[in-house]
Amino acid sequence: MVRLIVNRLLLSIVLVVISSIAIFFLMSLVPGDPARSILGAAATPDSIERLRQQLGLDQPLLAQYGSWLLGALRGDLGESVFTGDQVVTLILARVPVTASLILLSTLVIAALGTALGLLSAVRGGVLGKVLDVVSLVGLALPSYWVAILLVALVAVALRIFPATGYFAFADDPGRWLLGLILPVAALSLGGVTIVAKQMRDSAMDVLARDYIRVLRATGVRESSIVLKHVLRNSALPSLTVVGLTVVGSLTGAVFVENVFVLPGLGTLVTQATTSHDLPVVLGVGVFFTLFVIVVNLAIDLLYGVLNPKVRVS
Amino acid sequence: MSAPDTLQVPDILEVEDLAVDHGVGRKRKRAVNGVSFSIPTGSTLGLVGESGSGKTTTGMAILGMLPIASGRVLFEGRDITAIPRGEQRALGARRQVIFQDPYSSLDPTKTIGYTLAEPCRIAARADRMSAAQIAERQAMLLQRVGLSPDAARRYPAQFSGGQRQRIAIARALMLSPRLIVCDEPVSALDLSVQAEVLNLLVELQRDLGLSLLFISHDLSVVRHISHSIVVLRNGAVVEQGPAGRVYDEPADQYTRSLLAAAPVPDPAEQQARRDERHRRRMEDDSR
Numbered sequence A: 001m002v003r004l005i006v007n008r009l010l011l012s013i014v015l016v017v018i019s020s021i022a023i024f025f026l027m028s029l030v031p032g033d034p035a036r037s038i039l040g041a042a043a044t045p046d047s048i049e050r051l052r053q054q055l056g057l058d059q060p061l062l063a064q065y066g067s068w069l070l071g072a073l074r075g076d077l078g079e080s081v082f083t084g085d086q087v088v089t090l091i092l093a094r095v096p097v098t099a100s101l102i103l104l105s106t107l108v109i110a111a112l113g114t115a116l117g118l119l120s121a122v123r124g125g126v127l128g129k130v131l132d133v134v135s136l137v138g139l140a141l142p143s144y145w146v147a148i149l150l151v152a153l154v155a156v157a158l159r160i161f162p163a164t165g166y167f168a169f170a171d172d173p174g175r176w177l178l179g180l181i182l183p184v185a186a187l188s189l190g191g192v193t194i195v196a197k198q199m200r201d202s203a204m205d206v207l208a209r210d211y212i213r214v215l216r217a218t219g220v221r222e223s224s225i226v227l228k229h230v231l232r233n234s235a236l237p238s239l240t241v242v243g244l245t246v247v248g249s250l251t252g253a254v255f256v257e258n259v260f261v262l263p264g265l266g267t268l269v270t271q272a273t274t275s276h277d278l279p280v281v282l283g284v285g286v287f288f289t290l291f292v293i294v295v296n297l298a299i300d301l302l303y304g305v306l307n308p309k310v311r312v313s
Numbered sequence B: 001m002s003a004p005d006t007l008q009v010p011d012i013l014e015v016e017d018l019a020v021d022h023g024v025g026r027k028r029k030r031a032v033n034g035v036s037f038s039i040p041t042g043s044t045l046g047l048v049g050e051s052g053s054g055k056t057t058t059g060m061a062i063l064g065m066l067p068i069a070s071g072r073v074l075f076e077g078r079d080i081t082a083i084p085r086g087e088q089r090a091l092g093a094r095r096q097v098i099f100q101d102p103y104s105s106l107d108p109t110k111t112i113g114y115t116l117a118e119p120c121r122i123a124a125r126a127d128r129m130s131a132a133q134i135a136e137r138q139a140m141l142l143q144r145v146g147l148s149p150d151a152a153r154r155y156p157a158q159f160s161g162g163q164r165q166r167i168a169i170a171r172a173l174m175l176s177p178r179l180i181v182c183d184e185p186v187s188a189l190d191l192s193v194q195a196e197v198l199n200l201l202v203e204l205q206r207d208l209g210l211s212l213l214f215i216s217h218d219l220s221v222v223r224h225i226s227h228s229i230v231v232l233r234n235g236a237v238v239e240q241g242p243a244g245r246v247y248d249e250p251a252d253q254y255t256r257s258l259l260a261a262a263p264v265p266d267p268a269e270q271q272a273r274r275d276e277r278h279r280r281r282m283e284d285d286s287r
Helices: A002-029 A032-038 A045-053 A063-071 A087-123 A126-140 A141-156 A173-209 A210-218 A222-259 A266-275 A280-308 A310-313 B003-007 B055-062 B085-094 B112-122 B133-143 B149-153 B159-171 B192-208 B219-226 B243-249 B251-261 B267-286
Strands: B013-022 B029-039 B044-048 B069-075 B094-097 B179-183 B211-216 B228-233 B234-243
Touching: A002 A063, A002 A280, A032 A045, A063 A280, A087 A126, A087 A222, A087 A266, A087 A280, A126 A173, A141 A173, A141 A222, A173 A222, A173 B044, A210 A222, A210 B085, A210 B094, A222 A266, A222 A280, A266 A280, A280 B228, A310 B094, B013 B055, B029 B044, B029 B055, B029 B211, B029 B228, B029 B234, B044 B055, B055 B069, B055 B179, B055 B211, B085 B094, B085 B112, B094 B159, B112 B133, B112 B149, B112 B159, B133 B149, B133 B159, B159 B192, B159 B211, B192 B211, B192 B219, B211 B219, B219 B243, B228 B243, B228 B251, B234 B243, B234 B251, B251 B267
Parallel strands: B044 B211, B044 B228, B094 B179, B179 B211
Antiparallel strands: B013 B029, B013 B069, B228 B234
């Protein structure tokens, strides 16, 4: 297990380098440059050139990337071209928002998806058929569209939950939760339906197994069969799907944060991209890459906990 | 004056004119129709027939896992459909099952010890075993089926098919059942392992006075273990009687063809049988 973790950490360095190269050169293809954005429309070509020199933008691309990478490997992600703030500070200030959003929606996806899938497998009938259709619809609806729809319906028309705004958990847990209900709903809808569908399929597979028939013939209570045997055995394939949806919700969070105007990493990276704030975009990119690696590692470790076959070999 | 009657041990299982349906509504289809037989206590009844003949369906109905459309199943003299819900569980303890596929019959996420102990936890509070009693019985039964007692700490993936089937037998024995329904218990095993598991079943029956309903499509296996045999075809009984008689003087044409279809380990005999099958088929065609 220790070797698995060490291997993953080594791999993560390689992945961070690759993803940062991709971000760096893709950003260089975007028309316009930060000097022009900073100085605005009134800038003279002369002043723009001076600022470019100050920012190091006149250097060749490879040199620019090289100096960034050297800094990054030492833990220094540079500073924002605009505000001059440390990128690390900027990111850390916004992590709680995105973390709340993704953590809550992962909980909702895992709990609700598992419960719905299990229930429809055991009860079958109408719920199962509804789930089959809804899971397709849930897959097809992009989270930003659901987000806009929720704002229009629930927040603006019905005025049940606030449309925008974020409160830190430490300041006011009640308003923190209230403000996150709609974003989390928008972000988790797709995941809930996929996990529920996966759970339903694997639970039905498990229910047809002979060990379940033996327990039924012996007279073991159905609730105990479902909770002790069906849930545990069908959780394995669902766990993989939960992992994938968590990683996917990172992209979803970028859109959802923008719709609900949440001050998270998603809004930070969109603002930075439109204003060519390269160090910030790279910093968030590195952070997202690390997040994906950590989630995958966590899923692999959980797999070992749930599956004795993995543990034994 | 009633002495001779009360001394006689009643049949453990009596099946009277049993009918079982598959499906509901318009798709309803009768899978078993008018099947009657009985199993004397401590004996083995072999239920044979080709796939789809209703063997497994009959077994499941006896276990109470399929609704009975008509007829009666008497277990220890009591109609199982008339037994109140509360007592059904106690019934589950006295009537156990062993399935064909040893890979699907054990929960891969549970230790063998857990799997063996689980049936004990459903017993009524009064006669529930203590943890120590369960552990003791586990160790005893694992040894009895030819495994080491420390198998209890391991997982199903660490055992071969034959070993798993032994574990399934041990699980069936945990609650000291009177009747075990064996649904093709050796069909998924290698020939040499088949013999071991069959011999184990025969020994256990002799030592514990078990009654067995042995379901199989393999007549040589059934003959090895059964006292009497019921031959099913399309959900109905075509022939029944003592094992020796059904084998040596099959009365029904279908039984004869089933017997002729089973391979024998003697090339000359096998050739003769093949010729016999061929001749019969020609006769059927020319008719």
